[in-house]
Amino acid sequence: MIQLLFRKWWLILIQGLLLIILSIYIFDNPVVVLAALSFWFGVLVITAGVIGVITWLFATVTEKEGMSLLWSIFSVGFGIVLLLNLVVTMKTITMFFAFWMLITGFKLIQSGWSLRAKNSFGWLMLLAGLFSVVAAVMLFFNLGTGAIGVSTLLGMQVLLTGVALVLLSFAKKAVVGIVKEKIDSLKSEI
Secondary structure, three states: OOHHHHHHHHHHHHHHHHHHHHHHHHOHHHHHHHHHHHHHHHHHHHHHHOOOOOOOOHHOOOOHHHHHHHHHHHHHHHHHHEEEEEEEHHHHHHHHHHHHHHHHHHHHHHHHHHHHHOOOOHHHHHHHHHHHHHHHHHHHHHHHHHHHHHHHHHHHHHHHHHHHHHHHHHHHHHHHHHHHHHHHHHHHHO
């Protein structure tokens, strides 16, 4: 399959176009996308817990640890709670995202402050850090905006990946054409 993917430039183009279409859907439906992320997060936590329980059951007596089993059972229960309360899960993901932005902002402010005397990028980092801190505080106090922010960042990632694949497909088509011309010219010389 991977060889076919690298042989056919138009498959890469189709993947890129599909990702661009997906990003448009994400931008148009940010709450639905965050709900889907929350659902999959719950499924992943349950899956990790179930795998932990199964691993514990099939482990040898010397490998079995009580805390491992307890943590796995807790993970299954926590995953079920996440699935039963998708709104709470969405809020929790948004809060984690806001907390991450806050920590990142403080780190950027710290780095920017120490670099500001050496070059102008320090001021840029300082401003980016301040923006990140302000945005994080806004997310903490308005979770609806935070949900849209999380989905928008995901949409941007999907869009950029789609555009990159489209560009890659055209570059691949051009390179393949050049290589075929070189091979044909070498064959005609022989």
